[in-house]
Amino acid sequence: MSTTILWYTTRAAGVVSLVLLTAVVLLGLTAAVRWQTASWPRFLTIGFHRNLALTTLVFLAIHIVTAVVDPFTALGWNAALIPFSSHYRTLWLGLGVVAMYLLVAVMVTSLLRPIFGVRSWRVVHWLTYAMWPIAVIHGFGTGTDRGFAWMLGIDAACVGSVLAALAWRWSRVPPTSWRQVPANG
Numbered sequence: 001m002s003t004t005i006l007w008y009t010t011r012a013a014g015v016v017s018l019v020l021l022t023a024v025v026l027l028g029l030t031a032a033v034r035w036q037t038a039s040w041p042r043f044l045t046i047g048f049h050r051n052l053a054l055t056t057l058v059f060l061a062i063h064i065v066t067a068v069v070d071p072f073t074a075l076g077w078n079a080a081l082i083p084f085s086s087h088y089r090t091l092w093l094g095l096g097v098v099a100m101y102l103l104v105a106v107m108v109t110s111l112l113r114p115i116f117g118v119r120s121w122r123v124v125h126w127l128t129y130a131m132w133p134i135a136v137i138h139g140f141g142t143g144t145d146r147g148f149a150w151m152l153g154i155d156a157a158c159v160g161s162v163l164a165a166l167a168w169r170w171s172r173v174p175p176t177s178w179r180q181v182p183a184n185g
């Protein structure tokens with residue numbers, strides 16, 4: 001595969017991963033406030049949240065593998081697996097690796113929730129509040145496309161929608177009630 005195709009694929013998969021991750025966060029917040037209508041029951045939100053999260057992992061894998069094998073950056077696997085070890089854009093890539101590990105931790109504890117238990121699952125799930133902004137900063141810090149209006153628009157839409165959803169969530173469900181969510185919530 002030519003290095004140009006790899007580079008465009010890395011960038012495109014990074015943008016898609018960020019948009020999907022944002023949608024996953026929005027659906028998670030929607031599920032947390034227990035929003036539903038007659039035509040959109042809550043289980044649809046939860047199913048969508050879960051399946052979109054799994055889809056995000058696929059695009060993230062494409063983003064990372066193409067970045068690693070692209071001879072232009074010559075990242076190597078260490079850069080993708082050991083935070084802040086990359087010779088190329090050390091800080092920004094390091095943040096991407098941290099976001100990746102946090103996402104994997106959230107996914108593993110969610111898929112294996114019967115083993116980890118609800119309390120551990122919820123504590124790890126809160127890492128999402130760190131993971132998502134770290135992923136945004138990674139993309140904004142290192143992205144070749146960050147200067148383009150369309151990319152700025154995507155970044156602004158992602159940040160604006162999550163901030164609005166957070167305000168909605170906190171206005172509907174106070175933090176003290178988080179501990180009372182039942183095991184199947």
Ligand code: HEM
Pocket residue numbers: 010011012014015017018021060063064067068073075079080093096097098099100103135136138139140142143144145146151
């Ligand atoms: C949750 C994790 C991650 C998300 C959501 C994410 C998302 C993004 C986004 C949105 C961009 C900007 C793309 C553009 O401007 O067109 C980007 C750039 C980049 N990411 Fe990630 N990324 C993540 C993790 C990683 C990891 C672990 C690596 C390690 C190999 C990595 C490598 C890169 C590289 C090399 C770029 C630069 C591409 C460019 O200059 O345009 N990312 N990422």
